[in-house]
Amino acid sequence: MKSPTLLLAMCWLPIHVLAAQPSLEILDGYARQAGAGFAGFSAERGQRFFNATHPSEDAVTACASCHSPDPTAQGKHQRTGKRIKPLAPSANPERLSNAYKVEKWFGRNCKDVLQRECTVVEKGDVVTWLLSIK
């Protein structure tokens, strides 16, 4: 081994780059908030949650109602008809890059679909699922 320092530096750099990704920071934040007994996020659970319908007098009964069950596809606002850009970062790189926006939309949309705030685990699951989509 020529230089253990160099090798260490080579490992350190990509870790730093990864940690700097805003979407992972957001996920990290949710994980920390989840507290004791937290068993980890699940993309599969996130997808199920996203598609689950909730009885309501409204047209918006599921996240997928506006965002489409396929997050790489364009969505459509159920009331106004306005087109919504895809949710998956693989289809729309802006997504999940701004913690303020992520929290804002969870805040508004969970109230609309679920009539309550989403739990930290629900949010983390959805983010995990969106990040897993190619």
Added chain:
Amino acid sequence: MNGRFRVLASTLAVVAVSMGAVLAVHASGGRGEGSEREGGEGSVGEVEGISGLPQGNAEARAQLAVYRQECGDCHVAYPPQLLDARLWQSLLVKLDDHFGDTATLTADSLSTVTRYLTSHAARPGSAMLRSGGDTPRITRTAWFIDEHDEVPKAAWRRDSVGSAANCAACHRGAEEGRYDEENTRIPR
């Protein structure tokens, strides 16, 4: 040669300064891009083709950016001149139930958006309010219904349109607050 040049130069200078003065007076009379001109009452030429969201100075531009970010995702950022300040206020105090949706803002954003909308809102006597607007729902105001009276009823329900609230479906410049007839087409 020298003398003539000096005369020419001073003449040009006088012309330039007077043109500058005229332009300055003209510009200060307006309220920025896209807003109605003061004192206009019911003139079709002003109301037609709203041309841009007001952003006449740095403050307005900064406020507009917040307005678009916070209010321009579910629907287009509607031009402030479509409602009067009172009607905008009535909307902004109940964003937790915004025509059936949750549209709550942080205190900071709410304050900025309120300032932007109310300071560029329709003034009393403006053509937007000519039938005594009493609804904050822009698409149900007498002005809106009038402007769109040639649109076939069935067109509103087309999948490509979605709803009357979806201005951008037909108005290609709606994201920038432009509604000129030239760039308006009802999709199939």
